[in-house]
Structures are given as C-alpha cells and as structure tokens.
Amino acid sequence: AYLLPVLPPERTTYFYTDISNYFMQLAQQQFGAYPFLKTSLLNIEEDPQKQGYEPHSFDVVVASSVLHVVRNLEETLRYLRSLLAPNGLLLLIEKTKFHRPFDLGMGLQQGFDRFEDEELRQNHPLLSREKWQQLLAAQGFENCVIFNQPNTVPEFLGFDVLLAQAPASIKRFKPNELNSFLQKKLPEYAIPC
8 A cells, every 4th residue: 555656657566465364355446447466376385496486586575564474484585585686675563572571462364373383483483583583694795774763652562664675696407408408419318317
C-alpha cells in the first residue's frame, strides 16, 4: 500500500508474493488498479528456481515482518540472495527486540516458535540489529544499513527497517552450456551424465 503509489509504472514490475492463495486474491482486489502488479505464490523456505522464478532477476526484494517465522534463516537468506540481481537490494522490516510482555501475544502468532536454527536463535525467533548485520554479511550481503529514528516508539520496540545489498557479481553455473562445450571437445563416452 505504501510502495505501489510511488513506483514509476512504466519501469516497474512488482511481484506480490505469499504462500497462500487467499492473500493473492486479497492483493488482486486491493491493488488491481496497478497494471504492473503481478501476484504469484512463493514459499521462501524452498528454492525459488524450483518454483519458477528466474535466478538473479529482481532488483529489489521486500520482506515485511516475515523472516522471523522461517525455520532456517541462513537457508532462507541464500534463497533471497539467489533472486537478487547483482547489486540488488534486500529490504527487511523486522522486529529486533523481544520484550517479555510480548511473549503472550507474539507466542500465539502462527509460526513464531517453528525456528530450527537454535544455534542462531536460542530463546525466540527475533534477531538483534547486530545479529542481523552479522548474518547478512555472512550470507554474502554487503552494505547493511539499519534505518530507525532515535527516541521513537518503533525504535524502542525494535521495529526496524534493514537494507542490504547483494554482491556486485554472481557466479552462474550453466550446465547446458558446459555440456555443449564438452560435446565439441570430448568423445561421447567421456562426457559426464
């Protein structure tokens, strides 16, 4: 609702994704006036290429208050990075502080306790700002910046906007091209299956 009105329609293709058809229908109803909007199912806990997404084809990926519910953050960030073009941007909106009074409300949120990467998230699924920066850097993201206004309610609550950049270059393995090259150089029995 905040991004679509400011995007230039002639230069934008916006994929609204979710794991549920229900939310796809809501997005089509609510945002149908934007001709550059496409809705598409995406389970970010699975390989996006196996779901029909071209690798390294997105300039920006926005994940709004969703990554804390995944089972494994490292794996999910690899999937997200695989979607981003060189120098692409990952924009995250995530809670970065856990307040004990929130335990009841957040604990009842669906998926809040399904994380399995307990070496990274021991007691609850939220990462601190510092942990997010470390994790993003470890997953190959660069220039991680956290936007927050000091002395505001969102800053106190730890509701932050994080921006990280994908690497400037990518390594693409193209098995079909390799196979074609090897067929020209090697006898048939020497070509790997």
